[in-house]
Amino acid sequence: MLTSTTMNLLKVHGCHRLRPPISHLSQNIHPTHHKSKLSLVSSASTHSSNPHFRIFTTNSKLRNVRVSETGTPLWTQTDDREENAYSPEDLTMNGEAYQKTLRLVECSMFAALGGLAYILSSSLAIENYFGCFFALPIVFSSMRWDIVAGRKTMVATATLLLVLAGPIKAITYLLMHGFLGLAMGSLWRSKTSWGVSVFLSAIVRAMGAMGYVVMYSFLIRENILALITINIHASVTFILSSFGFLAIPSMNIIYTMFGTLLLINCCFFVFLLHLLYGLFFTRLGMKASLRLPKWFAKAI
Known part of the structure; x- marks a missing residue:
């Protein structure tokens, strides 16, 4: 028991x-x-x-243990090795990084040169003597690199003038020289004939001149275009009366005469720019990239 x-x-x-x-x-x-x-x-x-x-x-430590899901790491040593092996910066003379850097530096230098020359010429009142060289940096950038480089040079020059000399100087540069240089550079880059290039560039120059007149008319609160046409009308009437004609021309004829004279003036100016820039680029060794007329190629 x-x-x-x-x-x-x-x-x-x-x-x-x-x-x-x-x-x-x-x-x-x-x-x-x-x-x-x-x-x-x-x-x-x-x-x-x-x-x-x-x-x-x-x-007791095992009670608080939780198993988390493992994910892919954000960075691994293998990815770093592949990046260093397959994507190096090519800094050789023909490399992409070197060419982009060189284009940026040249566009900046040309923009600084054009802006400085324009400011000094305006300050010393010699703009009329050196006005033919203000569009040269834009044309040179367009011919050496591409149209985008010429546009960047024009914008950089206008920005520099805006900071240093104010908006009036910047707008005046764009209307009288900037758009003209971009048009010439674009046409020369596409190897357009001189006849078409001179005519289209003259139209751009004439439109810029009209914009310049309208801008200053707004600033001084006076219609400069009306004053110009009235003076032309008085001059034409005086010439006709001196020859014995009593006819008075209408204002439409005066406007047509004014536009024609402005376009002829711009054509002569642009043609001189073509001669000067063509000679300059030929001396720099860029004759192969130009489409020069036969008479001009033989003369130089």
């Missing part, structure tokens, strides 16, 4: 010690760890004649 009671107490005590820790382990330990612990217990029980169940306690 005593032995049976002792065995029952041991069984109850063993069950009380065994079951709660196993349930505690099943709640706090990852299933893989639980399976590994049970496999160790089962292997130990099979090899020993008197099995002893060991209770494994979990570490």
Whole structure:
């Protein structure tokens, strides 16, 4: 009776010690760890004649462990090696980076030169003597690089004049010299004949001159164009009366005469620019990129 009671107490005590820790382990330990612990217990029980169940306690640090999903890293050493191997900056004479840098530097230098020459000429009142050279940097940039480079030179020069001399000087440069240089550079870059180039450039110059007159008419609050046409009308009437003609021309005829004279003046000016710039580019060794007339090519 005593032995049976002792065995029952041991069984109850063993069950009380065994079951709660196993349930505690099943709640706090990852299933893989639980399976590994049970496999160790089962292997130990099979090899020993008197099995002893060991209770494994979990570490408090393992309870807060969370398994995060691994993603692709933002940077790897392999990517760095591939970037250094396959995308170097080509700084040779014919490299793309060198050519872009050279074009940017030349456009900046030409813009600074054109802006400085225009400011000095305006300050010293010698603009009429050096006015034929103000469009040269834009034409040279267009011929050496492309039309985009010429446009950048024109914009950079106008911006420089805007900062140093004010908006009036900048607008005057664009109307009288900037757009003319861009038109000539574009036409010469496309190797247009001199006849078409002179005519189109003269139209651009005439439109710029008209814009210049309108701008100063707004600034001084006086219609300069009306004053010019009235003076032309009075001069034509006086000439006709001196020859014995009593006819008075209408204002439409005066406007037509004014536009024709302006266009002829611009044609002569642009033609002289073509001769001067053609000679200048030929001396610089750029004759192959020019489309010169036969008589001019033979003369030089």
